[in-house]
Amino acid sequence: MGLRVVLAADQAGVGYKDAIAERLRQHPRVDEVIDVGVGDVSDASAYPHLAVAGAELIAEGRADRGIFVCGTGMGVAIAANKVSGIRASTAHDSYSVERLVMSNDAQVLCLGQRVIGLDLALRLASEFLDHEFDPDSPSAEKVAVICEYERDH
Numbered sequence: 001m002g003l004r005v006v007l008a009a010d011q012a013g014v015g016y017k018d019a020i021a022e023r024l025r026q027h028p029r030v031d032e033v034i035d036v037g038v039g040d041v042s043d044a045s046a047y048p049h050l051a052v053a054g055a056e057l058i059a060e061g062r063a064d065r066g067i068f069v070c071g072t073g074m075g076v077a078i079a080a081n082k083v084s085g086i087r088a089s090t091a092h093d094s095y096s097v098e099r100l101v102m103s104n105d106a107q108v109l110c111l112g113q114r115v116i117g118l119d120l121a122l123r124l125a126s127e128f129l130d131h132e133f134d135p136d137s138p139s140a141e142k143v144a145v146i147c148e149y150e151r152d153h
Ligand SMILES: O=C[C@H](O)[C@H](O)COP(=O)(O)O
Pocket: 010, 012, 013, 047, 070, 071, 072, 073, 074, 075, 076
């Protein structure tokens, strides 16, 4: 089965979010693109509303991965990480995107529209979906520490 990918952005990230949506509809690993908004640049909803809405879809098992965009990629990451079970980070280079999945088993990649160019954002979004966490790798027990903390607090 392919991936269900949820996209979210505030008005500072909606341009890249829409471009990524178009690109991901052609991605061989993507079955479904779920867009939680904002719909256009006139919507001034604050980034935490969109990031939390997207992260909740993943936490509820209704999406597999998320790509969230704001001005820097940092606000949506901070907000998404407040949703229990979600691991999200900004990553603006290929190596970090690879390790975001392979080391951290993150479900959400966050990008900053005011920080990187569109071509790089599109490439990183695609690469993020090409990586698959190995639950038998040595990284798994480190991720488990995060999950245990969340469960116990
Ligand atoms: O992290 C926050 C985002 O970059 C957001 O798009 C812009 O937030 P600001 O208007 O508070 O700078």
